[in-house]
Amino acid sequence: MNVEVSPSTIEAVVQRQLEAYNNKDIDAFMENWADDALYFEHPATLLASGAPAIRERHLIRFKEPDLFGKLVSRIVLNNKVVDTEIVSRTFPEGPGHIDAVCIYELADNKIKRAWFIMGKPVLHEKQ
Template sequence: MNESKLSDVEFPVQKQLEAYNARDVEAFMQWWADDCEYYEFPSRLLASGANEIRERHVARFSEANLSGKLITRMSVGNMVVDQEVVTRTFPDGPGEIDVIAIYEVENGKIAKAWFKMGSPRLHTAGTR
């Protein structure tokens, strides 16, 4: 993605996605506010604060096939909405899942995020 075309509100969202794909927890966490909140859409709190979000992602980043492919992004005010396809290893094996991610950005950092997940699609033998 061309960073020069990103708005101030989109920039931290793009940078954390790049760090997610690099499985670099230090780079990932620099885009999250210390008191950030991480939700399963619409309101189930999964992690509160940077330390809990870090813990969630240390385990996730150990998945060798982890990647998020941005399909589309839109922003209004301080909110960014990404449609992604995430590849990862599920308990039943490798596959992908559709994700809608909603980010609230304040002072250049992600303050809150909500994630709506689709159903996992497992890869069959010989794919990816």
């Protein structure tokens, strides 16, 4: 069942998952993903297939103390949302950030497919 939903509803789903990501709340995060969701490095490298694999991937990520996705811009077009973000991370070399473009495709008020384009990590200077 692929029900048409309003752009504001589509945007709300993506916003809820971003807020849950920033709160490191895995259950709230996963509420926004379809059971059979696909998670790609753009354009076609499959990183996780299905909600259990996406959950496992993020349980590891949520252990990072500096993790935070700062929304820079968002475009909603049909059933897709494109976010640009600056993501603070704890890399093996230390804390830093990375630019990201996140493309979400929604169906039935859930994220069905997502593609991520990542920049190069920028390490923060030690103080």
